[in-house]
Amino acid sequence: MSEKPVLRIGLIGTGFMGKAHVFGFATAQKVFDLPYKLELHTVADVTEDAAARAAADFGFAHSTADWRSMMSNAEIDLIDITAPNALHKEMALAAIAAGKHVYCEKPLAPLVSDAREMTEAAARAGVKTQVGFNYLCNPMLRLARDMIAAGELGEIRGYRGLHAEDYMADASGSFTFRHDPAGGGALADIGSHALATAEFLLGPIAAVMGDCVTLINQRPDGRGGTRAVTVDDVGRAFLRFANGAQGSIEGNWIATGRKMQHDFEIYGSKGALAFSGERFNELHFYSATDAPGRRGFRRIEASPDHPPYGRFCVAPGHQIGFNDLKAIEVEGFVRAIAGATPEPFGFSAGLRIQTLVEAIQTSSARREWLEVAA
Missing domain, CATH: 3.40.50.720 (NAD(P)-binding Rossmann-like Domain)
Structure with a gap:
């Protein structure tokens, strides 16, 4: 060998x-x-x-x-x-x-x-x-995409996505590289995750209407003074998808009490999905075909039936973690370097997300819908 x-x-x-x-x-x-x-x-x-x-x-x-x-x-x-x-x-x-x-x-x-x-x-x-x-490497997100593609939710009508944390919630916290206009703001920093997840699950976003707001307008500069903050603390957008679905996303880094709320809800004609990054080994599924009196969201627990979960743990419900998602990401990239598979999320995909971020920022400034080429 x-x-x-x-x-x-x-x-x-x-x-x-x-x-x-x-x-x-x-x-x-x-x-x-x-x-x-x-x-x-x-x-x-x-x-x-x-x-x-x-x-x-x-x-x-x-x-x-x-x-x-x-x-x-x-x-x-x-x-x-x-x-x-x-x-x-x-x-x-x-x-x-x-x-x-x-x-x-x-x-x-x-x-x-x-x-x-x-x-x-x-x-x-x-x-x-x-x-x-x-986050796109989570087996539960891959399961959600498979269920959507298989038609288990029927016609997709609505989407809500959110990535909220509180690491900038303290107004006395110092100005950091993330507050520099060259750093991007909340929409670019964590709202980008909400956008990537939305397109991962539902395909291309065709148009956006943005609303980016700065709520903490100045921060200590570390030298006894203050420095003005011009980037957004919260970035939101209404979305129109190419497949006809409509929805919204939000990136929020001043969401007091939230540590990793990377969530989405998807509504279809036959069912719905709900997911929370704070319990990211679970996916919740509602089927409109259930009998009356038996309807409600049921929990699907991550298990070896959802690859590559089984590589990490042979028992269902025992959970994988954030760093395990990094390992899955590394595995895909290394295989791409070897020429065995395409790049899982290469620079062209990163460019796509930044294109959406910039379109939302521009839309917010203009107060108008903007179309986004696929």
Whole structure:
């Protein structure tokens, strides 16, 4: 039996998402029969000390405070970007120019023009790309899409999507890179997940009517003063889908008490689905064909009958977690790098989401419906 080729990884950023990506790489290699052996080669952070600590904690062989040095390192095959949103473009373009595959956390870039430049550069270079929308890897979302496609809900009439958290709810919290106009705001930061889920389940969104609002207008700047906030705290949109369905989405990072409310409800002529990210091992299904007196939403629990749940746990109802979704995302990307499957959610898909975000922002400013090309 021949030994697997090695895929050497360079990671930029060691915060929440950097750690989640490391867990994804580690778990994917143990859970799935990958076409490569994954090697954590180099990690980059803002200082040499921080990078060295991350290397020791995460198991990287090397560390650096200069992410650019990884681009010229011929030993590294894949650059993984979990840095602040405004830095994605520069880092990704450098990696692409060096002929490396790129795994980039969402949003791909705060501007459509930047996302398009990144997408076109990757296509010209022939490298594989992945944007981090791991909620789409949930077996329950895949089940929901299968049920819709099979006609179990009948004609789809309505959709409601929501991604709400409270990590910006405290008005005394400091101004961060997410509040910088180059960072995007709540719609781009978490509303992008609601948009990606909506199209994953129902197909292309054809038109939007946006409403983006800033409710905390200034924040401490960390130097004893304050700084004006111009990005949205809440981004909402009415949606018209190409299949005729209508609905709405919301991205909200000041939703007090909410930690991970990535929810949707779908209404059809024969049934309905309801899902909550706070209980993401469950999908609730209502069938209008049930007998009178027996109707109501019934819970479908995640189990080995919903691949790839069984790779993680052989028992139904025992649940998988957020980092497991990262492992599923990694598995799909690695297979794409090997040429076995198409990119699960490459830069072109990330560009599509940013196109929707920008259309909603423009619609909000103009106070009018905008059509969005598929």
